[in-house]
Amino acid sequence: MREPYQVLVIPYKIINDDIKFAIFSRSDMKCWQWIAGGGEDFDESIIESARREAYEEARIPLNSALIELDSRTTIPVEHCAGGFIWGDDVYVVEEYSFGVNVISDKLEISSEHKGFKWVSYDEAMELLKYDSNRSALWELNIRLLRQTN
Incomplete structure (x- = not known):
């Protein structure tokens, strides 16, 4: 049973002060988004879920450096894989956002995605479908810019 969150x-890399983000094209819809998923069981913490999803969807090593973002939102359960799997009384779930520093240019994507590409902040902002994805990107980008300056 998945946890209701x-x-x-957001995978990123910095090369010579140039920040790039890996954005993913969904297999089941025509949209671009970040890696997303939910908790697998009651013993898994939110950050462990983020690490596992990054590994499952893009083979990003489990020990990669994560940045926990302040960007949080609630999203309709119909936007989650499995839809109303938490019963008729759960309409929205919390979404927690993270950035992950990726060392390699090559990601091995799962069947959830038909492709990915490394893009700039501006290109990602244009391609992303969901406002929560854009808000999390904005925060991560600001944090990374402050670190590199």
């Missing part, structure tokens, strides 16, 4: 993980 969602995680959002």
